[in-house]
Amino acid sequence: MVEPALILPPKPDERWQLAKQMGVTQAVIHPLEIGDGRTEWSFDDLLGLTNWLEDAGLEFAVLEGSVPISDRVRLGLDGRDADIEVFEQFLRDCGELGIPVVCYDWMAGVRWARTEAHIESRGGSYVTGYDNAKMPGTAGGEAEAATHEQIWEALEYFLERVVPVAEEAGVKLGLHPDDPPRESLRGTPRIVTSVEAYDRVLDIYDSEHNGVTFCQGNFAAMGADIPAAIRHFGDKINFVHFRDVEGDADRFVETWHDAGPTDMLAAMRAYEEIGFDGPMRPDHVPTMAGEDNSNPGYHTLGRLFAIGYMRGLLEAATE
Secondary structure, eight states: OOEEEEEOOSSOSHHHHHHHHTTOOEEEEOGGGSOTTOOSOOHHHHHHHHHHHHHTTOEEEEEESSOSOOHHHHHTOTTHHHHHHHHHHHHHHHHHTTOOEEEEOOOOSSOSOOSEEEEEOGGGOEEEEEEGGGOOSOOOHHHHHOOHHHHHHHHHHHHHHHHHHHHHHTOEEEEOOOSSOOSEETTEEOOOOSHHHHHHHHHHSOSTTEEEEEEHHHHHHHTOOHHHHHHHHGGGEEEEEEOOEEEOSSEEEEOOTTSSSSOHHHHHHHHHHTTOOSEEEEOSOOBOTTOOOSSTTOOHHHHHHHHHHHHHHHHHHTO
């Protein structure tokens, strides 16, 4: 059974209470939200937050975002072994604390990118978008000088090292697609851009702990048939970002969850068919009335709408 989840802040506020009022107990935490000028979690940070969530009746379901994977690792540069050891210890820490899923990405140089944040949508709401013609400049440096095969080699090396550690720790890895899923971004090669690329990733190390973060918007931008792709990956899907876009990898606009081109009920039925029982969170929600759009795609009201919509789809999918 799909478990609706929400990104929650690492310190309690009204969003923790709103989640529970909606019946959501699965918390997704971003390391970038830790505060204190730090972007990586220590064991004590994780322990304190795990206890805090448990006391509040919430479960630490996924850690995603800026997990400790450096560009030295993603590009296969000197020093990567020491950085991989840091990530391996991070996985052991997560396993010791019962954090079941870590979402990571393989975007070197430039992370996820949008070129517009104030695109007017339904009822005067705002959504984000990407237009490659408006993407400025180049990344420069070692990332731009890399080749696709160099980045593939780095990913293979990484997975062969860390998946056994993830297995021992009981932590499932979910690789997020490149966003946008283009062959390059600002001159930097990208490799996690298609269903076929994921097949290659999964073949590197065959394990339930080497899996997919199925970000529907990115797979839609790839041109994939979403329900078919869900069935294709099956039990290798460890985490879901429930969203949709209009357009392709060169130019797209985020949509309301009920107003995009993807048949979202068919997608939810596909998750039920494969027996997906992991966390699924709404992503890139519209900014609604009364919100200042200071954090485009991640304000609260759109998430409330999306959770209600997801619950309705789940009810229909299981009839």
